[in-house]
Amino acid sequence: MMTSDELDGLRSTIRDFADREIRPTAQQRDRDEAYPDELLPGLVEIGVIGAVIPEEFGGAGLDDAGYRVVMEELGASDSSLRSLVSVNLGLVAKSILRWGTDEQKQQWLPKLARGELGAFGLTEPGAGSNPSQMTAKAVKEPGGWRLDGSKIFITNGTRGAVTKIFARAIVDGEDRGITCFLTPQDAEGYTGTQIHGKLGLRSGDTAEIALDGVHVADDAVLGEVGGGMKVALSALDDGRFSLAAGAAGIAREALEVSVQYATEREQFGTPIAAKQLVQELLAAMHVDVQACKGLLDTVVEKKLAGERCTLEVSTAKLFCTEASVRCADRAVQVHGGYGYIDEYPVQRMLRDARVTTLYEGTSQVQHLIIGRLLTGQNAF
Numbered sequence: 558m559m560t561s562d563e564l565d566g567l568r569s570t571i572r573d574f575a576d577r578e579i580r581p582t583a584q585q586r587d588r589d590e591a592y593p594d595e596l597l598p599g600l601v602e603i604g605v606i607g608a609v610i611p612e613e614f615g616g617a618g619l620d621d622a623g624y625r626v627v628m629e630e631l632g633a634s635d636s637s638l639r640s641l642v643s644v645n646l647g648l649v650a651k652s653i654l655r656w657g658t659d660e661q662k663q664q665w666l667p668k669l670a671r672g673e674l675g676a677f678g679l680t681e682p683g684a685g686s687n688p689s690q691m692t693a694k695a696v697k698e699p700g701g702w703r704l705d706g707s708k709i710f711i712t713n714g715t716r717g718a719v720t721k722i723f724a725r726a727i728v729d730g731e732d733r734g735i736t737c738f739l740t741p742q743d744a745e746g747y748t749g750t751q752i753h754g755k756l757g758l759r760s761g762d763t764a765e766i767a768l769d770g771v772h773v774a775d776d777a778v779l780g781e782v783g784g785g786m787k788v789a790l791s792a793l794d795d796g797r798f799s800l801a802a803g804a805a806g807i808a809r810e811a812l813e814v815s816v817q818y819a820t821e822r823e824q825f826g827t828p829i830a831a832k833q834l835v836q837e838l839l840a841a842m843h844v845d846v847q848a849c850k851g852l853l854d855t856v857v858e859k860k861l862a863g864e865r866c867t868l869e870v871s872t873a874k875l876f877c878t879e880a881s882v883r884c885a886d887r888a889v890q891v892h893g894g895y896g897y898i899d900e901y902p903v904q905r906m907l908r909d910a911r912v913t914t915l916y917e918g919t920s921q922v923q924h925l926i927i928g929r930l931l932t933g934q935n936a937f
């Protein structure tokens with residue numbers, strides 16, 4: 558378990574890197590929809606890209622307390638980057654560690670740690686909140702499987718090395734259930750196309766994927782044939798923790814820059830920080846930030862103890878993501894008209910925060926998961 562000194566050291570290393578390399582260029586990347594190629598080597602070097610990958614596979618071997626720090630600091634500085642790392646680690650690397658064979662770990666984890674990223678291909682045009690409606694197929698053929706279908710909104714879907722493709726396994730014409738396939742992005746028949754014009758995460762890689770007769774070998778199956786939903790749901794538990802921590806980072810940053818702005822900006826002869834209604838906005842943000850912190854503390858405690866914590870993770874995901882939108886929105890309010898232009902980061906924070914209540918299970922889906930775990934009744 559990482560000590561508090563180690564966690565503080567990690568936080569200041571990432572903050573220093575973010576202040577030097579990420580924050581000064583984030584606005585321009587956002588404007589240009591420019592992928593952060595130039596930042597990846599530095600993030601690999603300080604151990605962020607492979608944060609939770611064990612050292613034997615070239616990663617930094619951080620525990621979940623350290624992982625939370627990484628996600629918070631990236632979320633605070635640039636959510637497009639946070640999303641890229643969060644999918645690489647939360648949805649892919651951790652999943653390969655949990656479900657992969659020794660060969661799969663050897664094949665993919667060193668690449669993921671080096672910044673040859675992983676992607677998670679669950680969502681389809683007709684199957685979002687309900688992935689069991691998916692139609693992508695993997696038909697058994699000699700020596701492997703033939704994948705056909707399409708996926709949408711896949712983070713790291715064109716810039717990565719591997720995508721976890723979820724598809725229905727068909728053996729001798731019989732549907733054996735949703736299965737996860739570790740699919741190289743350079744496989745013949747795999748085409749990733751960037752989706753442009755997003756509200757936020759504009760410098761991230763979000764792709765539509767066409768699978769047209771992609772052949773993968775038998776050893777590409779992650780977990781068991783028919784066990785794909787187990788793989789997906791356990792990965793989403795990890796991914797939602799990453800996302801909750803990243804969103805908490807947005808909320809915290811929104812508050813910090815708002816306090817600073819309110820202290821400097823003067824109207825009616827005093828800093829606006831002295832106005833009661835501005836303080837109300839700041840106080841509301843502070844309450845959200847503290848509540849996020851408490852929820853994440855609970856998740857980390859359970860994870861470090863090796864306990865299952867789907868309820869706590871969904872609770873944190875729901876609250877922290879909604880809080881990030883509220884805090885970023887209030888930050889725009891505190892900044893007045895200046896909050897609406899990209900001279901200040903708060904408009905980007907609001908646009909970036911907005912997707913967090915949508916992906917990895919919408920807020921409605923989190924309410925339904927929490928309700929089901931509390932009552933045993935399925936209301937989907």
Ligand SMILES: Cc1cc2nc3c(=O)[nH]c(=O)nc-3n(C[C@H](O)[C@H](O)[C@H](O)COP(=O)(O)OP(=O)(O)OC[C@H]3O[C@@H](n4cnc5c(N)ncnc54)[C@H](O)[C@@H]3O)c2cc1C
Pocket residue numbers: 644676677678679680684685686687709710711712713755758763912915916917918919920921922936937
């Ligand atoms: C930028 C971005 C990146 C993404 N990255 C990935 C990725 O890497 N991998 C991946 O697989 N997917 C990814 N996604 C997809 C994302 O997870 C889905 O968009 C999300 O799960 C919602 O699915 P949908 O868009 O089809 O919406 P729908 O499922 O059609 O939902 C539309 C609305 O209906 C509501 N709704 C649906 N069912 C219910 C219900 N039973 N009760 C109440 N309300 C309901 C939803 O809450 C929502 O408000 C990404 C999306 C975006 C925008």
